[in-house]
Amino acid sequence: MKYLVLLVGDGDMPAWSALSPEEQGAAMQRFADFEAACRARDGVEILAGEALGEPASTTVMTTRAGTVTLTEGPYAEAVEGLGGFYLMEVPDLDVLVELLTVLPPYDIQLSPVVDPY
């Protein structure tokens, strides 16, 4: 199954800017460990994954009656803290959850990708 994994909130992690350089290094190491764990696991592949810019850099595009409007900021508070994402292929939800525990303890949304065919 394919999932979009959204790192939606800091959760138990302090804000990035509040971390010391050593702590930032440790968190980065966990991302590296996660990617290594994914590579080592049969049937698991990170198809895409990026860190995202600050909420202040986000633009929301809405179209109403054919008129496009751009507004500043994330769409909803729920994605205020969206810091990054992965698009992943995994066998099932349990494997995905197990691998994601390697990451820093962010709040994470796991959305299955719908296969149209």
Added chain:
Amino acid sequence: MTQRVLDEVWRSGWGRLLGQLLHRFGRPDLVEDALAEAFAEAAARWPATGVPDNPAGWVRTVAHRRVVDALRREDTARTKAHLLVEDDGGTPAAADGGLPGADVDERLPLLFMATHPALAVEVRPALALRFVLGVPTADIARLFLVPQATMAARLTRAKARLTASGVPFAVPDLAAWPDRLDDVARAVYLAFTAGYAPSGGDDVVRVREAGEAVRLAELATELVPRRPVLEALAALLRLQHARRDARTSPDGRPVRLADQDRRRWRRDEIDAGLRRLTALTPTHGLAEELRLQALVAAFHATAESHATTDWAAIARTYARLEGLTGSPVVRLNRAVAVGEVSGPMAGLAVLQGAADRLPGHHRVALVRAELLRRDGQLALAAAAYDDAIAACPDGAERRHIAERRASLDGGASVGSADGQG
């Protein structure tokens, strides 16, 4: 004859059949319906054709066919006719049985799937009863005191979520077992207690449905032997359920533990529960909570009478349980036990700690009334009964409290409070 065979196949075979279908096809949203349809078809055809030589195999074959039909319909519905895909992932090969690499009973992954943490806590008990034992939706609805259509919709949503969210039909990784077994135990426990919770309804105890939860608890200990949390659960439910015949009067009203006819308790079941319980040693977490609760049930189950019950031991056990859980309901029960050991005033002192955290709860008022009554403070007891009646939802329990209130005026039987029924 036909019905008897069918019931037997259902009762002993449902979980395995469903497990085999899930193993073959995945898709909890389809296979469970297909299996139910196969049983319905058997019920319709066997009376005319006679029971087939291999009844379970017949049901499995028909269910297989139904799943394949459903998958074909899906393919057709979402694929343009000229693109009709010939990739038929669902052709029924000979049932391959078993799970890859292990001789695992299919009901084990089924139990883990139905109680998966990605499901809402409230739906897990219902789904476990349905998946593993095949308990009819109507019975599950009655157990949880909701209309059948509501329960059917809940189960359908849960099955759709299992499919869409990617919950596997698999035995979890060993590292996840402690948490996942706790989830299993919690779900089965909730299924059982639903049967004994008056919840404002008129059925005091839904014995048959609660019995299915006991069956599920014991099946879990067979599927996963020697796990303290499951052993403690099975001991607790067996001990509690052994009192079922004495818990309601012939006209369906609740009978207090103190007034129950102990000859109607099932001795053989109590012995079975005790054997399980005495094999356990103190532990921690949910397993210890369930073990301590079972211990309380055992002190009751082995007492000759209400008066000769070892209330001191029960009070001590509740104190440990309260230390573990911090639950005000446990404290309420401890107040009852302390009242028996050290007198009503001591019980009232303990009760205050529960009352602060359960404001306006009818059981707190009821226990207070019973303790005040034993202390001879009848006017205060009457007022506490009134509080309890005002706070209790309409139903058998409220009528029971009203009767206790009325018997105060007659000066009739002077009973004692108890938190257990």
